[in-house]
Amino acid sequence: MTKVSARFLTSAAQPSDFPPPSLPEVAVVGRSNVGKSSLINTLVGQPGLARTSRTPGRTRLVNWFQIDDRFHLVDLPGYGYAQVSQATREGWRPLIESYLAKRTSLAGVLLLIDIRRGVQDEELDFVPWLEERAMPVVVALTKADKLAKNKRVLEVARARQALALRKDPVAVSTTSNEGIDALWRAVVQLSIDSKPARPARPAKPA
Ligand code: GTP
Ligand code: MG
Secondary structure, eight states: OOOOOEEEEEEESSGGGSOOOOSOEEEEEEBTTSSHHHHHHHHHTOTTSSOOOSSTTOOOSEEEEEETTTEEEEEOOOBOOTTSOHHHHHHHHHHHHHHHHHOTTEEEEEEEEETTTOOOHHHHHHHHHHHHTTOOEEEEEEOGGGSOHHHHHHHHHHHHHHTTOSSOOEEOOTTTOTTHHHHHHHHHHHHHHSOOOOOSSOOOOO
């Protein structure tokens, strides 16, 4: 894998704190605890970059990471974790939704699904929502190391069919590194294919 330089840029608890759009962005989206932050760390080869946890709901802010001087990876809070309070969930939803619906520099979405859970209602709603907006999506099935090879192949086919994807989702694991190189290439491609970001307002000088 090509070595990249990745650094934490900023985080935001509300849309007014989002940084001005500049480089193209690839947003990492998925259920709480699906492995978003771990995957970002593995993709860029920096174990401590994004904070991970066994406790679902770890990432409560939108976090921006800059990859070389080329694009941003954006770690969004996870959806669908029943144990967090209603109030907390109601606080995240607008944050995630306003990011996805309004971010002018958004180049594509990396949607993660736990390979053992498979596609659920949220993903069945979300993928068509992205397609209506002509937003490119790459789907990855996480924690592939938890299933035997024959089951992995089966789950890849099931997810593709359930979401009517044009390509197979990528089965990935941050412990075995399965699928990591292929997924990284797909993520970089999303950032390259995007139109140049058009800042809503001129970026403020640093
Ligand atoms: P939130 O920020 O809470 O939404 O979670 P997240 O989606 O960022 O998940 P995170 O990366 O924090 O990982 C959640 C748990 O899954 C941690 O205990 C990780 O070690 C574990 N995990 C992540 N990826 C893998 C994987 O590929 N294989 C295995 N076996 N465990 C993984
Ligand atoms: Mg996280």
